[in-house]
Amino acid sequence: MTPIKLKVNGKPVEVAVDDPDMPLLYLLRNDLGLHGPRFGCGLGQCGACTVLMDGEAVRACITPASSVGEAAITTLEGLGSPEHPSPLQRAFIAEQAVQCGYCINGMIMQSTAFLSQVKDPSESDVKDALANNLCRCGTHLRIVRAVLRAAREMQGAAP
Known part of the structure; x- marks a missing residue:
């Protein structure tokens, strides 16, 4: 198991993964329970998995979780809440x-x-x-x- 440290929606998280090249999308959905980003094509072509990495839009299905480093990841859940939407x-x-x-x-x-x-x-x-x-x-x-x-x-x- 490889520990991966991330900052997601303003909070530091650490997740132990079997494969450090696992797509960021899988870590967000399966390990952190964030279901805003979706699996669409798995090739970075449809955009359903888009998240922000330091404010830039990236396709989480083709971004290895281990490549994120210190970048701040923002998902749909991090933009607002039902009570206070963006x-x-x-x-x-x-x-x-x-x-x-x-x-x-x-x-x-x-x-x-x-x-x-x-x-x-x-x-x-x-x-x-x-x-x-x-x-x-x-x-x-x-x-x-x-x-x-x-x-x-x-x-x-x-x-």
Whole structure:
């Protein structure tokens, strides 16, 4: 067993794993019980497993847990709570951007990283930022509206 020390959602954790090359996704879901990140394709192509590593969106299904080191990992659970959702989570609720919910973790996490860099995005900017996150339900237009709504709210404008 190999001990892996991580900082997840602001808290230090240590997990003993059999395989240090185990994907970060498995550690988060199976060992820490965090179910925001989802297993989708297992190849880093769909985005369902997206988490933030030091604020940058990464695909947890292809990131070895042992490679994280001192980086701060944030999952969907670390953005807000049901009582106090993040601006982006509030916007997804207000725009009813969730249908089946499978892709939403990736959409929200990718959008969180994006909005930390781009404060006043255009619709085209949002579409480009989310182009590599797949959604089968077809709520793309509501997702884009939610990201734009959150950007306005984060800038202090009315939603």
